[in-house]
Structures are given as structure tokens and as C-alpha cells.
Amino acid sequence: MRALAFTALLLATACGAPAPHLGPDAPRPNAAAPDLRPEREAPGDEVREGEALTIERVFASPSLSGPAPRGLRFSPDGSRISFLRPRQDDRTVLDLWAMDAADGRTYRLVDARALAPQERALSEAEIQFRERARISETGVVSYDWDSEGRAILVPLDGDLFHVDVETGEARRLTDTPEFETDARISPDGRHVSFIREQNLWVHDLETGQERALTTEGEGAVSWGVAEFVAQEEMRRMTGYWWSPDGARIAVVRLDETPVDIIPRFGVTADGVTVTDQRYPRAGRPNALVTLWVIDVATGARRPVYLGEETDIYLARVHWSRDSARIWIQRQNRAQTGLDILSADAASGRSRTILRERADTWINLSDDFITLEDGGFLWTSERSGFRHIYHVSADGQARALTGGDWMVTSLAGLSEDGETVYFEGWRETPLERHLYAVSFEGGEPQAITQGQGRWSTVMGRGGEAFIGTWSDPDTPPQVGLYAIDGSRIAWIEENALDEGHPYHPHIGAHVSPEFGTLTAADGQTELHWSMLRPDHCTAQNPCPVIVQVYGGPLVQTVHRGWTNPRDQLFAAHGYILFKLDNRGSSNRGHAFEAALHRRMGIVEAADQIAGLDYLQGLDFVDSDRIGLWGWSYGGYMALMTTLQAPGRFAAAVSGAPVTDWALYDTHYTERYMGTPQDNAEDYEAGSVFAHLDGYRTPTLIIHGMADDNVTFDNSTRLFAALQERGERFDMMTYPGERHGIRPPPLQVHLWRTIFGYFEREMPASADDAP
Structure with a gap:
């Protein structure tokens, strides 16, 4: 019996009987947490009370979502589960934690501030890497286990530390003015590899010598x-x-x-x-x-x-x-x-x-599992939906799954090689679950059940998994689960009890509603979600802010935890509406490929269909509908309002692409070809081709050091609007890149966004200009 199965058995003994299998009629995994989903109150009913959220609190510490672990892994010997956790006093600093699989004890393995009390300034290469990886925290942001589970490699303060997990002793391997990046321990445990000054180096762990x-x-x-x-x-x-x-x-x-x-x-x-x-x-x-x-x-x-x-x-x-x-x-x-x-x-x-x-x-995709037979498992969208294939050593592909539903990722393989585990959805794209399917193919069996979204980390041999679950009213909860879906132990229950950071705001929490509408093509079903404050009724219609992304590879409407930032819209008196238009992710390739060679056209048409839907609702003030988005969403905020002149009351566009000829090769050419072979559609997909439709008051926001959507995307738009004599507002952030990261600047950013909407389309109709 493998070590992982043995430690799972010990955990079941130490922590009490495992939870029952999560079948369709079983209670939700967070049964101990308060239910935040009361029936909508009729006018005159007692209004729920709770401390209203503020912008300052949303971006303060500790995180309102609770101490949700990230970077979860099993140790190679199965004796521990490691993860990164934000500090209570500063959510932007991560420490490395572990849970002992024998007794369920959770403890801190690496205290980032103890090892590096004053972290030095990041190198330009490290800044760019973290921007690409969407890492906004500091401290321990990555780590690597050795092959035996005895030590962990931790990059910190620009150097590398080798940590003995039994004693907690940290040995500094490098101490150089240069940054060591992309570090890891070799599979045989003899070396540590890293990049220094654009070259690959190895450090011999036995002798301490390093070589380029x-x-x-x-x-x-x-x-x-x-x-x-x-x-x-x-x-x-x-x-x-x-x-x-x-x-x-x-x-x-x-x-x-x-x-x-x-x-x-x-x-x-x-x-x-x-x-x-x-x-x-x-x-x-x-x-x-x-x-x-x-x-x-x-x-x-x-x-x-x-x-x-x-x-x-x-x-x-x-x-x-x-x-x-x-x-x-x-x-x-x-x-x-x-x-x-x-x-x-x-x-x-x-x-x-x-x-x-x-x-x-x-x-x-990252789906690739090597096999003893010399072949591998991987996923492909060749059928129109992503599914699993066994590819033999000579390249023969055999499907294990099929149908009009999505495999989102391969999760693992059982030790006997007879069962393949994967994440995906079968009933609705709003949820994500863990499934098992025979290596020979057949009907997949769901391991996780109920509503919500799961993400999993499979243990070696497929005997247990780390499961992270949330729903719109429950922040992420992390547990260790047996392969039948029964919970062995909590890693982080994150229950919304009195000690939880979000507990004071439960009474003011707004649960999302979900629905569908028909796309601009008259036939495709689109999913939407809506956060509607209780006071928004036919007798008291409210303004709406539509939050848009709209581009490929992203899904915004799902049954996962509602980001506290989204709750700010309700706290300010606005309905928040999201619509996943054609071109967005997780609905099959044909749904996504609707924008092929016509970016900014199909997506905008669907968002305008969403506008039509909103204007037909009796609890919506049809004259006060705004639109906001960031990155591709910033592009969409511009393209949608320009193609619906004057129909939106206000818009906020953050870090927008304004001309696809200014964006990078791999992303842009994937969808649009090159400017040389598709000049007509590049022109049609450019913001500048639609400026005759500029009627909506717009705030444009951009980081002045953005190395992804470069700042000239916005400066060219500033100049064009100025030449046309148009009124617009702008906010720039000196030194900031594609994301506005520091908490004080996030507070300023959101004060600016809400201040703009409150000026152009106040939450109270009595305050409208």
C-alpha cells in the first residue's frame, strides 16, 4: 500500500469518521457555514442588516475571502500537504504552510518575514515574470519539493533557500547581487537549477558548488x-x-x-x-x-x-x-x-x-500525462469540445470521452492505470467537478457533487485529492478527500463564523441570480449573472453597471464565490450584471470561434443584446445603465458603447487595446491573422474606426508603465478624441503596469471608478443631473 493511502487512513482515524459521499441529496460541503441565500424579501418585509462594505475594507487585511490557501501540493511521500497562505496582518505577503497528514496538524513551514525582513527591490526580469504570472503578492510566491519529501526549495529576497521540513532549518544556497529565478530541485535531488543573468546554472547540494x-x-x-x-x-x-x-x-x-x-x-x-x-x-x-x-x-x-x-x-x-x-x-x-x-x-x-x-x-493546454506503454494522455478540441485521448507511442489517438460538454483539465491517473481523473462539466458550464472515467473509455462518473465549482490536486496514484470548493455565497473551502469524494479532513474550512473577516458583512451580502438570454444571432444561448440589491424593485428601479470581459479564454459567469469587490456595486446601490458573450470560454470551440477574424463585432453585438434585455426589466432604470471592463474588457467597454451610440449612460475602460496592430503576435494572430493578410478586419476591430459613434461619457484608465497593453494604446485614443473635440476623462497611474497592484492604489482606483459612475449616473435617481 502506498504511503498516501496509509496516511489517508491515519487521517480518517485521527479526525473522526469521513464525511459521507457527496451525492445529489447530500448536504453542501460547507454545512457548518451560515446559509447566505435567503429568499428575496417582498416590499415591507424586514430588511436584512449587516455592516456595509467599503472600498477601503475590501482592499485591506485580512482578506474578506478568508485565509484561502493557494499553491496546494502533496509532498512526494504523501506525508504532508503544502500551501501558500496570506498573512493576517498583510494579505500581500505569503508564507509557506503545511498540514501533517498523520494528525491533521497545520503549521507554518516558512515565515517570509523571518527569512527576509526587508525584501530587496525586484529585478526587472522578476517584475516582468510576476506580471506575466499574475503574481501580485510578495514573500514566498513559489516553492519546489525535493523528490523524497524531505526538503523544499524557496526563492525569497532574490536568493534561494533550502528548507528541511522536519527541523524547519533554512539554508541559504545563494547570496548574490543578481536575482536567481525559475529555481527547482532536480528529480534525483542532487542539484538545484536556476536562471541567473540569462543563463542556466546548477548548484550541487552536496558540495555547495555551482556551475553555469x-x-x-x-x-x-x-x-x-x-x-x-x-x-x-x-x-x-x-x-x-x-x-x-x-x-x-x-x-x-x-x-x-x-x-x-x-x-x-x-x-x-x-x-x-x-x-x-x-x-x-x-x-x-x-x-x-x-x-x-x-x-x-x-x-x-x-x-x-x-x-x-x-x-x-x-x-x-x-x-x-x-x-x-x-x-x-x-x-x-x-x-x-x-x-x-x-x-x-x-x-x-x-x-x-x-x-x-x-x-x-x-x-x-497543459494536459499531458506520460504512460508506461510509451504513449501519453492528452486533451484535444478536435471534436468541437475538449476531450481526453490516449495517444500510443506511434501516434494513434483513441478517445476516452466525448459529447457536447467540456473536459477542462486532466487531473491524474490511478496507480493501476485503469482510471483517468479529470475536471470539467457535463450538465452546466456554470459549475466544475471532478470526474473519473475508465482508461478504456465509457461513461464518466462524478466524484464531486452539488452546486458550485471545484478545483482539485490529485495525489500520486489517485488515492486522494485536495479539493477546493466554493459557491456564490461560500468562500473557498479546502479539504483532503478520499477518491470516492468523502472528506477526510479540512485543510482550511474557512467557515463564515464570527471569526471570519466577512462575517460582519453577511447581512448585507447579495446573492447572485443566474439566467440566460439569446445572443444577437437569434439562436445561441448566453449565460448571465446579476447582483441585485433588495431595494431594486418595479416601484424603485435601480441603475445597472455591466461588467464585461468578453474575450476568449475567460468565463465570468459561474457558480463560484462572489468576489467581495463585486459586492461593492450593491453596496453603492447598483445592480451588477455580467454576460458571457459568444467568444468567451468553456462552451466549446465553435462558441469561442464566433469571433474569428472579427474581434470587437460579435462580442459587442451580444453585449448590446444584454442591454436590450436589461432595458426590458421593470426593476431596471433603463436610462442609467453603465459599462465597465479591464484589458479586453476595457476594449469591449469602448467597442460596445461606440456601436451603441448614446445607449449607455457612462463607461469605464481600463487598460484597453485600441488597435490590434499594437498587440502581440501570439494572441492577436490566433484570432485575427496578421495585419498584412486581414487589413479589413483589423480596421473594423479597431476602436478608431468607430469614433463617429462616441456619445457615451467615458473614463479611460491606464498604468503608465504597462508592458502588456502598452500605454500608447490609450495615448493614441486620447489624441484622437482631443482632435475631434470630444469630452472624456482619464486617470493614469505612474509606474504601474497592466494591473494596479498596491492596495492603496487599488483603493484609489475604485474610488475613481465609483466616483465617476456616481457623477454620470447616480445610484439615486433624485441625484441625476
């Missing part, structure tokens, strides 16, 4: 680093991969010489810096990426053959279990083709074993 495996990294050339579009758009955050035996490393050599240099002005309160950023705009050259295999002992290296075409994307790299082969996912520049290459690790010779093709584009 590459030395040519400088200027536009880097080793082991993922390029901008790989991090931002492909979700590939690394440029090197250890073989399972620890003898070799597959390493990317990155040459950004062909990429245009876009001067980025970092305007701060103290002055201006100019960064020459390598930014590949749509239709312009990409970086040159090659793959090499380095022998760790000798330093010898050999190139891996990726094909004659060099204008490609290296999407994913995987090692076979026996360390003899490498599987490479290679994507063509147009992203209409994805090939899986099988390469010999010793010679670098490769052959294509699987080809995926699409008329629109192919979405990438």
Missing part, C-alpha cells in the same frame, strides 16, 4: 528563459525541463534579435525611465527559439531537430518516463496546426507522431 551550464546568454540571447509571448499568451512560464533521471536538461535558446524594440516609458512620481522592450507586435518578427539537450555532468549539449521552418512556437516540452525521449508541441505561426514531435534525447533526431489541424485556431 550556459555562458552565452547576454543582450538579446538567453538560455532557459521563456519569451514574452510564451509567458503572457502560451502560459509556458519556463524555458527548461529536467529529465526524470536528473541526468539531462532540455533547454531553450532564445534569440530576440529579430524582435522590434518598443521603447517603454516608465513614468513614475520620481521621473521617467526608458526600457527598450522586445515586444513582437502583430505581423512583426518573433523571437527565434531552438531546443537543446544538456548533459548535466559534462555540460555537453546537442540540438533537437524542430523542423526546417523557424517561424514557429515552441508550445510545450515533456520527457518520457524513461528519460530516453522528449515530446515537443510545435505550433505553426498561424496557430492552425499543432504537431507533437518525438525526439531522441541522445541524438536530437525527431519525428512527428501526431498532427492537429483547425480552420480557425488550436487552443493550447
Whole structure:
């Protein structure tokens, strides 16, 4: 019996009998938490009381969502569960915690402030990496277990610490003025690898000696680093991969010489810096990426053959279990083709074993589980919905699942290889559950039940899993579960009792309503959600703020925890409405591909259909409907109001793309092709083509050091509106990038947003201008 199963048994004994299987009629997993979903009160009924939320409290510490763990993992020996947790006194600082699987005891493994009381300023490379990874916290933001579960590697303060999990002793491995990034422990436990100054290094844990495996990294050339579009758009955050035996490393050599240099002005309160950023705009050259295999002992290296075409994307790299082969996912520049290459690790010779093709584009995923038979499990949207396939060593693909529903991710494989676990939905895209299906295929069986959304981390061998669950009225709750879905122990119950940060606001909590409406094509069903304050009735119609994202790869309407920030709209007297238009995620590829080569048109038409729906509701003041969004949502706030002149009372556009020719290659060309081959649709998808429809008072917000949606997207719009004599408002944030991160600035941002809406479309009709 594996260690994981044994410790699960110990936990069941130590913590009492396991919870019953969560069948359809079973109580919700948070049965101890208060029910926040009362029936809507009729006029004249007693109004629920609770402390109203303020902007200052939403962005203060501790987090109103409670101490929700993140970065959850099983230790390799199954004896512990590790996770990151924000500090009570400062939600922006993370510490590393663990739960002992033998007795359920939870304790802090690494206190970030004890190891680094005054963290030094981040390097530019680390700032960019965290921006790409959407990491806004400091302290312990990542960690890596050794293969035996005895030690953890923690990057902190720009250096690396090796922590003994039994004693808690932390040994500092590096102490340099340079930052060590992307660090991990080799599978054989002998080395720590990391990137320093654009080169790949290894540190021998026994001798303490370190060696540079590459030395040519400088200027536009880097080793082991993922390029901008790989991090931002492909979700590939690394440029090197250890073989399972620890003898070799597959390493990317990155040459950004062909990429245009876009001067980025970092305007701060103290002055201006100019960064020459390598930014590949749509239709312009990409970086040159090659793959090499380095022998760790000798330093010898050999190139891996990726094909004659060099204008490609290296999407994913995987090692076979026996360390003899490498599987490479290679994507063509147009992203209409994805090939899986099988390469010999010793010679670098490769052959294509699987080809995926699409008329629109192919979405990438991280789903790839190697098998003893020399093949692998992976997922594909070739049927129109993402499903699981067994691919043999010679490239023959056999479907394990199928139907008009979505597998969202592979979760794991049972130790006997007979059961495959995955996350996804079958009944409604608003929920997400864990399922099991036979390796031979067949009808999937749900492991988690009830309403809400689950995310899981499967233990090795599939004997237990870490499950995080929430619903609109219950913040994330994390438990250790047996594979039949019964709860063994809480890792973080996060119950909404008197000690919970959100408890004082329960009485003022507004539960969302869900529904559907018909898209602008007259046939497609779209999902919406609405936060409606109790006072909004036919006798007292209220203003609405529509929150939009609208772009691919994102779903905003679901039955997960309602972000306390969303509750601010109700606290300010507004109804909050969200609609997932065609083009958004988790409804199948055809639903998403509706925006192919016409971004900003289909999505805006659906949002206007949502506006029509709202204006037909008797509890909505049809003259006071606003629109706001950030990033793609900022683009949508502009494109929708411009194509519905004067129909919205006000709009807020944050960090918007205004012309797709200004955005990056991998994202933009996936949906639009290049400006050279699709000039007409680039023009139609540009904000500037629709400025004749500018009627809605608009606030435009942008970070002045944004390295994703560069600041010139907004400055060009400022200039165009000024030339036309149009009135608009703007707010810029010196030194801030694509996200406005520091809590004081978040408070300022949201005061600005609500202040603008309250000026243009007050929550009280009596205050309307």
C-alpha cells in the first residue's frame, strides 16, 4: 500500500469518521457555514442588516475571502500537504504552510518575514515574470519539493533557500547581487537549477558548488528563459525541463534579435525611465527559439531537430518516463496546426507522431500525462469540445470521452492505470467537478457533487485529492478527500463564523441570480449573472453597471464565490450584471470561434443584446445603465458603447487595446491573422474606426508603465478624441503596469471608478443631473 493511502487512513482515524459521499441529496460541503441565500424579501418585509462594505475594507487585511490557501501540493511521500497562505496582518505577503497528514496538524513551514525582513527591490526580469504570472503578492510566491519529501526549495529576497521540513532549518544556497529565478530541485535531488543573468546554472547540494551550464546568454540571447509571448499568451512560464533521471536538461535558446524594440516609458512620481522592450507586435518578427539537450555532468549539449521552418512556437516540452525521449508541441505561426514531435534525447533526431489541424485556431493546454506503454494522455478540441485521448507511442489517438460538454483539465491517473481523473462539466458550464472515467473509455462518473465549482490536486496514484470548493455565497473551502469524494479532513474550512473577516458583512451580502438570454444571432444561448440589491424593485428601479470581459479564454459567469469587490456595486446601490458573450470560454470551440477574424463585432453585438434585455426589466432604470471592463474588457467597454451610440449612460475602460496592430503576435494572430493578410478586419476591430459613434461619457484608465497593453494604446485614443473635440476623462497611474497592484492604489482606483459612475449616473435617481 502506498504511503498516501496509509496516511489517508491515519487521517480518517485521527479526525473522526469521513464525511459521507457527496451525492445529489447530500448536504453542501460547507454545512457548518451560515446559509447566505435567503429568499428575496417582498416590499415591507424586514430588511436584512449587516455592516456595509467599503472600498477601503475590501482592499485591506485580512482578506474578506478568508485565509484561502493557494499553491496546494502533496509532498512526494504523501506525508504532508503544502500551501501558500496570506498573512493576517498583510494579505500581500505569503508564507509557506503545511498540514501533517498523520494528525491533521497545520503549521507554518516558512515565515517570509523571518527569512527576509526587508525584501530587496525586484529585478526587472522578476517584475516582468510576476506580471506575466499574475503574481501580485510578495514573500514566498513559489516553492519546489525535493523528490523524497524531505526538503523544499524557496526563492525569497532574490536568493534561494533550502528548507528541511522536519527541523524547519533554512539554508541559504545563494547570496548574490543578481536575482536567481525559475529555481527547482532536480528529480534525483542532487542539484538545484536556476536562471541567473540569462543563463542556466546548477548548484550541487552536496558540495555547495555551482556551475553555469550556459555562458552565452547576454543582450538579446538567453538560455532557459521563456519569451514574452510564451509567458503572457502560451502560459509556458519556463524555458527548461529536467529529465526524470536528473541526468539531462532540455533547454531553450532564445534569440530576440529579430524582435522590434518598443521603447517603454516608465513614468513614475520620481521621473521617467526608458526600457527598450522586445515586444513582437502583430505581423512583426518573433523571437527565434531552438531546443537543446544538456548533459548535466559534462555540460555537453546537442540540438533537437524542430523542423526546417523557424517561424514557429515552441508550445510545450515533456520527457518520457524513461528519460530516453522528449515530446515537443510545435505550433505553426498561424496557430492552425499543432504537431507533437518525438525526439531522441541522445541524438536530437525527431519525428512527428501526431498532427492537429483547425480552420480557425488550436487552443493550447497543459494536459499531458506520460504512460508506461510509451504513449501519453492528452486533451484535444478536435471534436468541437475538449476531450481526453490516449495517444500510443506511434501516434494513434483513441478517445476516452466525448459529447457536447467540456473536459477542462486532466487531473491524474490511478496507480493501476485503469482510471483517468479529470475536471470539467457535463450538465452546466456554470459549475466544475471532478470526474473519473475508465482508461478504456465509457461513461464518466462524478466524484464531486452539488452546486458550485471545484478545483482539485490529485495525489500520486489517485488515492486522494485536495479539493477546493466554493459557491456564490461560500468562500473557498479546502479539504483532503478520499477518491470516492468523502472528506477526510479540512485543510482550511474557512467557515463564515464570527471569526471570519466577512462575517460582519453577511447581512448585507447579495446573492447572485443566474439566467440566460439569446445572443444577437437569434439562436445561441448566453449565460448571465446579476447582483441585485433588495431595494431594486418595479416601484424603485435601480441603475445597472455591466461588467464585461468578453474575450476568449475567460468565463465570468459561474457558480463560484462572489468576489467581495463585486459586492461593492450593491453596496453603492447598483445592480451588477455580467454576460458571457459568444467568444468567451468553456462552451466549446465553435462558441469561442464566433469571433474569428472579427474581434470587437460579435462580442459587442451580444453585449448590446444584454442591454436590450436589461432595458426590458421593470426593476431596471433603463436610462442609467453603465459599462465597465479591464484589458479586453476595457476594449469591449469602448467597442460596445461606440456601436451603441448614446445607449449607455457612462463607461469605464481600463487598460484597453485600441488597435490590434499594437498587440502581440501570439494572441492577436490566433484570432485575427496578421495585419498584412486581414487589413479589413483589423480596421473594423479597431476602436478608431468607430469614433463617429462616441456619445457615451467615458473614463479611460491606464498604468503608465504597462508592458502588456502598452500605454500608447490609450495615448493614441486620447489624441484622437482631443482632435475631434470630444469630452472624456482619464486617470493614469505612474509606474504601474497592466494591473494596479498596491492596495492603496487599488483603493484609489475604485474610488475613481465609483466616483465617476456616481457623477454620470447616480445610484439615486433624485441625484441625476
